[in-house]
Amino acid sequence: MSSQYQAVQWNRQKRIYDLLLISGVALYLVVFAVVTEHYFPYVTEEILIMRAFGTLAFLLLHLILCIGPLCRLNPKFLCLLYNRRHMGVTCFFLGLIHAVMVVATYHAGGDINPIASIFVTSRLTGSLAGVPFQPFGFFALCILFLMAATSHDFWLSNLTPPIWKTLHMLVYAAYFLLVLHVTFGVLQGEAGLLYSVTMAAGLLTVIALHKAAAWRERRNDRELEGLRGDGFCDACSVDDIPENRARVVCLSGERVAIFKYDGKISAVSNVCQHQNGPLGEGKIVFGCITCPWHGYQYRPETGESPPPFKERVATYDVRVQNGRVFVFPKPKMDGMSAPAILTRQ
Amino acid sequence: MNGPFYIGWQDRADPEIKRFIIRCVLLLFSIGLGFAILLARMQRTIGVSVFEWGTEKKFSGIMKAMPYPHLIVPRPGASGATIGFSTYYLVAPFKHGLDPGSMASLDGRTVDLRGTLIYRGNETMIEAIPDSIKASLRQMEPPAGLENVSLGRQTFDGEILDSKCFFGVMNPGQSVPHRDCAILCISGGIPPVLLVRQKHGRPLYLLLASADNKPVNQQVLDMVAEPVEIRGEVERQGELLILRADPSTYRRLNSRSP
Numbered sequence: 120m121s122s123q124y125q126a127v128q129w130n131r132q133k134r135i136y137d138l139l140l141i142s143g144v145a146l147y148l149v150v151f152a153v154v155t156e157h158y159f160p161y162v163t164e165e166i167l168i169m170r171a172f173g174t175l176a177f178l179l180l181h182l183i184l185c186i187g188p189l190c191r192l193n194p195k196f197l198c199l200l201y202n203r204r205h206m207g208v209t210c211f212f213l214g215l216i217h218a219v220m221v222v223a224t225y226h227a228g229g230d231i232n233p234i235a236s237i238f239v240t241s242r243l244t245g246s247l248a249g250v251p252f253q254p255f256g257f258f259a260l261c262i263l264f265l266m267a268a269t270s271h272d273f274w275l276s277n278l279t280p281p282i283w284k285t286l287h288m289l290v291y292a293a294y295f296l297l298v299l300h301v302t303f304g305v306l307q308g309e310a311g312l313l314y315s316v317t318m319a320a321g322l323l324t325v326i327a328l329h330k331a332a333a334w335r336e337r338r339n340d341r342e343l344e345g346l347r348g349d350g351f352c353d354a355c356s357v358d359d360i361p362e363n364r365a366r367v368v369c370l371s372g373e374r375v376a377i378f379k380y381d382g383k384i385s386a387v388s389n390v391c392q393h394q395n396g397p398l399g400e401g402k403i404v405f406g407c408i409t410c411p412w413h414g415y416q417y418r419p420e421t422g423e424s425p426p427p428f429k430e431r432v433a434t435y436d437v438r439v440q441n442g443r444v445f446v447f448p449k450p451k452m453d454g455m456s457a458p459a460i461l462t463r464q
Numbered sequence: 465m466n467g468p469f470y471i472g473w474q475d476r477a478d479p480e481i482k483r484f485i486i487r488c489v490l491l492l493f494s495i496g497l498g499f500a501i502l503l504a505r506m507q508r509t510i511g512v513s514v515f516e517w518g519t520e521k522k523f524s525g526i527m528k529a530m531p532y533p534h535l536i537v538p539r540p541g542a543s544g545a546t547i548g549f550s551t552y553y554l555v556a557p558f559k560h561g562l563d564p565g566s567m568a569s570l571d572g573r574t575v576d577l578r579g580t581l582i583y584r585g586n587e588t589m590i591e592a593i594p595d596s597i598k599a600s601l602r603q604m605e606p607p608a609g610l611e612n613v614s615l616g617r618q619t620f621d622g623e624i625l626d627s628k629c630f631f632g633v634m635n636p637g638q639s640v641p642h643r644d645c646a647i648l649c650i651s652g653g654i655p656p657v658l659l660v661r662q663k664h665g666r667p668l669y670l671l672l673a674s675a676d677n678k679p680v681n682q683q684v685l686d687m688v689a690e691p692v693e694i695r696g697e698v699e700r701q702g703e704l705l706i707l708r709a710d711p712s713t714y715r716r717l718n719s720r721s722p
């Protein structure tokens with residue numbers, strides 16, 4: 120929730136989040152180094168470092184990709200999503216250190232430019248083991264960089280949310296590139312079966328969680344029918360909506376969140392203006408719809424964020440009759456949709 | 465959709481969520497710890513090799529320029545059946561070999577030089593400081609057994625390595641992850657070596673040379689770090705094995721291809 124931009128708007132939860140993130144990163148790196156040094160005392164430090172950072176960056180990317188579907192399957196995981204941005208930035212820096220170590224040890228000190236060397240040194244030889252794997256890593260790093268660099272809300276509003284969202288969907292491209300990077304790289308050399316099994320398990324986890332979440336979402340996404348003569352749609356029963364919570368329905372292809380609070384019913388677009396979080400999974404807190412992702416707030420009657428914030432979501436006209444909620448399927452961008460008052464039965 | 469609700473900007477989370485977070489974090493830490501141990505332990509190509517980085521020593525011996533510069537150092541007190549000298553491959557710093565032209569003029573002469581030792585098993589190499597290589601004032605007697613012994617025509621399956629990294633400068637320094645580095649090293653003049661793993665006993669290292677005993681650095685670049693089969697004349701010079709074959713006859717073994 121920003122009216123002005125700061126580098127990071129710190130709060131207690133973010134501090135705890137980052138502290139745990141950094142501790143986890145440090146723990147992994149130290150343990151990887153200690154175990155490697157113990158079993159392979161002659162290892163070259165640079166390679167130890169590149170492997171520790173490379174594997175951790177890739178592992179962290181798995182976690183980043185799994186948080187989204189986990190939250191859709193169980194909202195309690197939202198605590199992991201809250202500051203995921205810092206996880207993404209951390210992942211980029213880990214990948215960067217990996218890449219810098221690679222360029223400094225494997226590519227520098229020869230006769231050609233070390234960066235150019237990533238692309239030209241290995242030529243296609245026609246065999247599977249001969250596929251140059253490093254350009255995949257390079258392009259993945261570029262994507263991670265773009266995402267880290269534009270992760271701030273400043274860029275979100277300056278690039279406009281659709282462009283920003285598209286840019287950040289590239290994370291899947293980055294992941295795909297890294298799967299190739301590892302498959303044609305280290306899996307060809309450290310040919311141990313366990314390495315391949317580990318990576319396959321990671322890939323399967325990511326895919327399975329996304330499938331499960333998508334399936335869950337599709338089940339909720341059945342388009343409403345039952346249009347009445349006045350154009351209103353029968354959405355749900357009042358009793359279907361828990362107090363201070365919402366029920367999400369699909370109207371003319373848009374998801375609409377119908378909230379019940381203080382004896383009233385209001386409907387707003389389900390899409391949070393911050394990063395498209397699902398408002399319908401939010402809660403009314405201090406009289407405001409509160410987004411489950413990062414806690415942006417909107418007044419249910421107007422769709423506006425309380426001042427000084429300026430975000431706004433579309434609202435929908437609602438009516439209640441015989442214990443059922445009816446919603447007019449056209450969004451209103453300009454504020455007021457009078458809430459329907461529930462009469463005590 | 466009911467139950468506790470997490471709001472990041474609130475100071476304290478709902479107790480139920482707090483418990484969940486703690487369990488979540490503990491689980492993630494254990495997973496991370498497990499992967500750190502597993503992935504580190506599972507590495508398979510880190511061997512026993514040493515680069516005495518930072519320790520410069522003086523060496524004296526007989527320079528042999530072909531097929532790649534190497535130094536013959538007589539062993540004091542060697543007699544009878546044991547080989548009376550050690551062989552050190554000579555390379556320059558970073559990803560460079562020594563300039564073959566200037567070494568050719570020193571061929572067969574006794575030289576003094578300074579450099580850093582690199583070794584793996586019985587294979588020894590010196591990263592020499594090029595300017596320190598000088599013809600010595602005293603001429604050493606060439607040790608017995610210096611002439612090449614032919615071991616006939618043989619076929620080997622193995623992997624072409626850059627000798628400098630594999631013998632100690634980088635560990636692990638072989639196979640696909642290291643390929644670009646190996647290609648740069650070999651194209652920079654580091655002697656290419658064929659690593660042949662034997663079912664029993666120590667691996668063999670065969671220095672690759674052309675049929676007429678010339679360097680083959682530029683011709684083998686596309687074959688580095690992949691399984692290859694090479695058939696050629698094998699010669700032994702002391703402990704050094706040299707495999708002489710025309711690089712155009714090397715065969716890529718597609719064992720890892722579908």
Ligand code: HEM
Nearest residue numbers: 169170173174176177214218221253256257259260305641
């Ligand atoms: C310019 C970019 C990159 C280059 C040139 C590069 C190059 C390499 C090289 C040469 C290896 C083999 C290292 C070895 O084990 O000897 C490797 C392995 C690996 N890379 Fe990258 N990489 C890049 C970016 C990335 C990024 C962004 C990630 C992940 C976020 C990544 C993840 C990995 C992983 C997981 C491995 C296997 C573990 C290892 O061997 O280090 N790489 N990469």
Ligand code: FES
Nearest residue numbers: 391393394396410
């Ligand atoms: S608060 Fe970030 S998406 Fe809603």
